[in-house]
Amino acid sequence: MLKKPEDLRSARWFAPDDLRSMGHRSRAMQMGWSEEDWQGKPVIAIINTWSDLSPCHHHLRDRADWVKRGILQAGGTPAELPVHDFAEQFLKPTSMLYRNLGAMEVEETLRSHPVDGVVLMGGCDKSTPALVMGAISMGLPFIFLPAGAMIRGNYAGQKLGSGTDVWKYWDERRAGNITRAEWEGVQGGIARSYGTCMTMGTASTMMSIAEAFGVTLPGASSIPAPDAAHKRMAAACGRRIIDMVWEDLTPDKIITPQSTRNAVTVAMATGCSTNAIIHLIAMARRAGIPLGLDDIDAIGRTIPVIANIRPSGTDYLMEDFYYAGGLPALMQELGDKLDLSVMTVSGQTLGESLAGARNYNADVIRPLTDPVYTEGSLAVLRGNLAPDGAVIKPAAMDAKFLTHKGPAIVADSYGELKEIIDDEDFPMTPDSVLVLRNAGPKGGPGMPEWGMIPMPKALLKQGHRDMVRLSDARMSGTSFGACILHVAPEAFIGGPLALLRTGDIIELHVPNRSLNMRVSDEELSQRRADWVAPPPKYGRGYGWMFAQHIEQADKGCDFDFLGTEFGAPVPEPEIN
Known part of the structure; x- marks a missing residue:
């Protein structure tokens, strides 16, 4: 059944013959509106x-x-x-x-x-x-x-994709394979x-x-x-x-x-x-x-x-x-x-x-029988490192890392991480797992896109362009690589990631959807007892409210008080 003009929500402001609605109509007229703008429309x-x-x-x-x-x-x-x-x-x-x-x-x-x-x-x-x-x-x-x-972006005859090619060319710049002038050419051509x-x-x-x-x-x-x-x-x-x-x-x-x-x-x-x-x-x-x-x-x-x-x-x-x-x-x-x-x-x-929709290029939009990747874009991982889940994008990573075991290199902040990735002589191997923590919803704050951790110079100079990286942060959707993200609960609130130490062995098995650290329960209990919660990021304002009410990544990072289960809907306001 179609709604009638008198049932319009806006009519509650404009239609009644009373003092309040006269005020609404007069102020609308102040902006140049006339009766034809609100009556029955x-x-x-x-x-x-x-x-x-x-x-x-x-x-x-x-x-x-x-x-x-x-x-x-x-x-x-x-x-x-x-x-x-x-x-x-x-x-x-x-x-x-x-x-x-x-x-x-x-x-x-x-x-x-x-x-x-x-x-x-x-x-x-x-x-x-x-x-x-x-x-x-x-x-x-x-x-x-x-x-x-x-x-599309373009530089020197090459098609550029925003974000994706930024990360690619940045690795090549840091590896010494492109010049500053070439880098600035990409900068000027990637967003047209x-x-x-x-x-x-x-x-x-x-x-x-x-x-x-x-x-x-x-x-x-x-x-x-x-x-x-x-x-x-x-x-x-x-x-x-x-x-x-x-x-x-x-x-x-x-x-x-x-x-x-x-x-x-x-x-x-x-x-x-x-x-x-x-x-x-x-x-x-x-x-x-x-x-x-x-x-x-x-x-x-x-x-x-x-x-x-x-x-x-x-x-x-x-x-x-x-x-x-x-x-x-x-x-x-x-x-x-x-x-x-x-x-x-x-x-x-x-x-x-969808009637009449057609696929005009079967290489751009593949049929189900010839996919780009045989499963969906994303996979959810669980284990003693991420009991509430973590996310990885197997469709955009080197397949050799779908199953992987290696020692952790742990950074507690982005500044500490940057020192590691910029040190050409930092001791690591392609099997190392580079870890950033305290970058989740509360720890970031806001869960910044730090999870596409740049490749360390120590590996770039050896010719490597991917490695397993792990964090409680997010990454740009334009990013790629063997990056494990959204680890929940986050380290900042005492999730298991907070207990990980450099040298601990991390095991990743994407087909089995598992993510674990090879540390005994007894050792983890001792580390838990020794863990000290970091100080809050905010003391006032919106940031304080955010920290008090933000949910973890597995819940969508919404505010707890905005869920449908939190309480009764807010009533329509009184008209004044």
């Missing part, structure tokens, strides 16, 4: 993450105008509301520290304003989960508008337009996951940011959200256990970022869906990587993926591995929205 929030310090979102100021055009075309009234910008490149110590802050801001911005639906504009790594988490918790009809990836990383890093991963959840228009996540189709998609989001408001198509009808399984399945098939696990869990839990690490790992064992995109793939980038048919083509290749009956924001089922 949905008011649509445009949540914009644009800022002058957000290169990935630098075009979203323009795209907001295209969204407004669509809203006006469909008979609604747009209201642009800026929020936190999530600039991955500039936020210190890490943008992950602010994901939950952004989610809270989105939820409360929507709750406190006279809006009936919302178009969410984002794409840089933490913006997608933050926007979606906040909108799920609020419960208004919403569409997510993906910022889109930038165009606005938009997110054009590898299958966290940004492209999360935009693809949003589409797989059903909260973007079909094909929206694959459109390159500078492409004219991106403007048309933005306007289409504006038109479609009006219909969603009248249809009362709320998030609970779209984000379900079935669509969540689809999102995990698509993530694995794309060669997704390791960050996807944390965000998938957090997004699902906001919808009351108890997604866990073991659920994700079980799906990963049955879904091969079929997107041949760096860093898991070999040569292609997101622009190539778009020309090959984009995410709809990949989902067509997955076939019955997806639940095609789920509803999407388009008003169609997933199956209906």
